[in-house]
Amino acid sequence: MTDDLIGRSPHVPATQQLKPTSTKQSWVPALLIGISLLFLGLVLYIPAINVFYQAFHKGFGPFFHNLTEPNFQYAVRMTVGLAAIAVPLNTVFGLCAAWALARKRFPGRTLLLSIIDLPFAISPVVAGLMIVLLYGRQGWFGGWLQDRGIQIVFAYPAMMLATAFVSLPFVAREVIPVLEEEGSDQEEAAYTLGATPWQTFWRVTVPNIRWGLLYGVLLTNARAMGEFGAVSVVSGNIAGKTQSLPLYVEEAYKSYDTEAAYSAAVLLALLAVVTLVLKEILERRTGNHLKKIH
Amino acid sequence: MAVSSPRISSASGDSPLKVFWHSLIHMPWTWRIMLGYLIFMLFLPTAAMLAKSSALGPAEFWRIATSPIALSTYDVTFTTSLIAALIDGFFGVLVAWVLVRYDFPLKRLIDASIDLPFALPTAVAGLTLATVYSQNGWIGSLFAPLGIKIAFTRLGVGIAMMFISLPFVVRTVQPVLLQLEKETEEAAWCLGASAWQTFWRVVLPPLFPAILTGVALGFSRAVGEYGSTVIISSNTPFQDLIAPILIFQRLEQYDYSGATVIGMVLLVLSLVMLLVINFIQAWGKRYD
Numbered sequence: 001m002t003d004d005l006i007g008r009s010p011h012v013p014a015t016q017q018l019k020p021t022s023t024k025q026s027w028v029p030a031l032l033i034g035i036s037l038l039f040l041g042l043v044l045y046i047p048a049i050n051v052f053y054q055a056f057h058k059g060f061g062p063f064f065h066n067l068t069e070p071n072f073q074y075a076v077r078m079t080v081g082l083a084a085i086a087v088p089l090n091t092v093f094g095l096c097a098a099w100a101l102a103r104k105r106f107p108g109r110t111l112l113l114s115i116i117d118l119p120f121a122i123s124p125v126v127a128g129l130m131i132v133l134l135y136g137r138q139g140w141f142g143g144w145l146q147d148r149g150i151q152i153v154f155a156y157p158a159m160m161l162a163t164a165f166v167s168l169p170f171v172a173r174e175v176i177p178v179l180e181e182e183g184s185d186q187e188e189a190a191y192t193l194g195a196t197p198w199q200t201f202w203r204v205t206v207p208n209i210r211w212g213l214l215y216g217v218l219l220t221n222a223r224a225m226g227e228f229g230a231v232s233v234v235s236g237n238i239a240g241k242t243q244s245l246p247l248y249v250e251e252a253y254k255s256y257d258t259e260a261a262y263s264a265a266v267l268l269a270l271l272a273v274v275t276l277v278l279k280e281i282l283e284r285r286t287g288n289h290l291k292k293i294h
Numbered sequence: 295m296a297v298s299s300p301r302i303s304s305a306s307g308d309s310p311l312k313v314f315w316h317s318l319i320h321m322p323w324t325w326r327i328m329l330g331y332l333i334f335m336l337f338l339p340t341a342a343m344l345a346k347s348s349a350l351g352p353a354e355f356w357r358i359a360t361s362p363i364a365l366s367t368y369d370v371t372f373t374t375s376l377i378a379a380l381i382d383g384f385f386g387v388l389v390a391w392v393l394v395r396y397d398f399p400l401k402r403l404i405d406a407s408i409d410l411p412f413a414l415p416t417a418v419a420g421l422t423l424a425t426v427y428s429q430n431g432w433i434g435s436l437f438a439p440l441g442i443k444i445a446f447t448r449l450g451v452g453i454a455m456m457f458i459s460l461p462f463v464v465r466t467v468q469p470v471l472l473q474l475e476k477e478t479e480e481a482a483w484c485l486g487a488s489a490w491q492t493f494w495r496v497v498l499p500p501l502f503p504a505i506l507t508g509v510a511l512g513f514s515r516a517v518g519e520y521g522s523t524v525i526i527s528s529n530t531p532f533q534d535l536i537a538p539i540l541i542f543q544r545l546e547q548y549d550y551s552g553a554t555v556i557g558m559v560l561l562v563l564s565l566v567m568l569l570v571i572n573f574i575q576a577w578g579k580r581y582d
Contacts, residue, residue: 044460047419096328097324121564124520126538140338140342165339222412250521272415279406
């Protein structure tokens with residue numbers, strides 16, 4: 001076969017010459033695709049389909065019944081409440097960090113970028129542990145807080161801190177490359193034309209980085225609403241008090257209330273599906289599909 | 295009111311200390327917010343943990359860190375994570391190859407679905423994996439007659455780790471594979487190499503740093519994983535109890551020293567992994 005290829009005229013394009021090879025080996029792609037799909041099916045798709053099957057296989061009745069349960073409703077409100085503070089905090093931080101780091105080269109910049117990425121490397125349980133050690137009864141601020149009757153650990157504030165910790169890097173990571181690419185020409189032009197820094201930010205910078213920013217906010221939100229480990233450590237997991245939706249899932253499962261667990265799980269799975277769809281749309285818009293790992 | 299950047303360079307003629315001081319007092323508010331937030335969110339908690347573990351003293355630290363139960367959790371955590379990451383390494387490369395090189399129906403949907411473990415909350419992943427791989431679950435029931443129990447054993451922990459680590463391998467290898475020029479492979483074929491030789495000698499070497507990075511990222515994610523593993527594991531000590539869960543149990547018993555020591559071990563490991571990953575990436579870029 002290869003002799004045949006070499007024997008042909010060199011003026012024939014390479015792709016045409018190789019056609020016999022690809023038809024002869026046509027079973028290879030089919031086999032590789034088959035193995036890949038089998039693996040993805042076992043690890044990803046069957047478990048994913050199972051969430052929806054378990055939640056709805058007895059019809060929508062049990063699902064809607066569970067929606068009216070007070071602890072469940074409380075968990076939903078708690079999850080939304082955690083994201084409602086953690087996501088804006090990390091967005092403001094991410095924008096400031098991007099603005100400060102994207103266009104400057106100085107010693108220690110790489111180190112600072114690695115530090116921002118650190119929460120991805122740290123185990124969520126360790127993150128939660130750190131917060132307990134800082135604000136807990138024995139912690140550095142524990143005594144001071146207790147004297148003033150402020151409860152951080154086993155209450156909303158620590159859960160919010162844990163949520164913000166684990167989702168900290170997303171916005172900065174997405175916005176920094178976009179700002180680096182854009183350059184500062186347009187902003188300098190705006191300044192020259194008499195715009196204030198604030199006007200320049202809102203009218204020039206934000207429109208330029210909007211898709212990257214939205215992408216970062218989307219990932220932050222998904223992580224914030226779905227976080228389990230870090231929140232679990234600092235929350236104490238009291239139903240109707242310090243229970244977010246992922247914690248509700250685990251507790252319902254552990255107390256053999258599978259139906260309630262899957263009703264909550266299906267909501268979180270829908271959130272994941274919406275996130276993936278929006279992510280795909282944003283990736284098309286920014287044209288940076290396959291950019292990086294998170 | 296310099297919004298754009300710190301004027302570090304403006305005092306470049308002076309001594310380093312003066313430059314530092316100058317940049318500190320003229321720091322723009324973006325820098326103040328960034329550093330303030332990092333100190334509050336990252337440095338303070340890390341410092342609290344370091345202080346707690348150094349207060350224990352080296353002898354006590356070592357005693358807790360090398361207690362039999364702690365050693366068994368390291369063993370279970372690290373071996374299982376490594377095996378899961380290596381399996382993901384193999385199948386992740388295969389999936390990336392299939393997605394980049396071949397066309398088939400629903401390809402875009404399948405490509406997008408690779409990110410599912412990033413988007414799906416880990417508690418949900420653990421819940422559904424525990425159900426599907428349990429003895430009367432869809433997949434678990436196929437293995438039950440063979441006497442293989444998956445959920446609530448180490449095997450189940452491994453499956454959960456594979457689930458959460460898979461996107462790391464695929465998404466690191468895929469961009470490199472996209473950049474690979476098909477011409478080099480065609481040249482290899484034309485020069486008489488077999489398909490296997492071409493893959494082994496031409497395709498794999500440039501991919502190798504990316505595969506290693508993906509496996510290392512997947513491994514360090516799997517080591518720290520808690521949400522999915524706590525649900526699919528039976529949490530039996532010396533069998534399938536992993537280190538993050540042991541930290542959690544220690545905290546539940548108000549044993550802060552025990553939790554801190556094992557937390558430090560995990561923290562140091564994740565920092566080492568971070569260095570290793572940076573090293574692999576620098577090594578991979580040496581020909582760029």
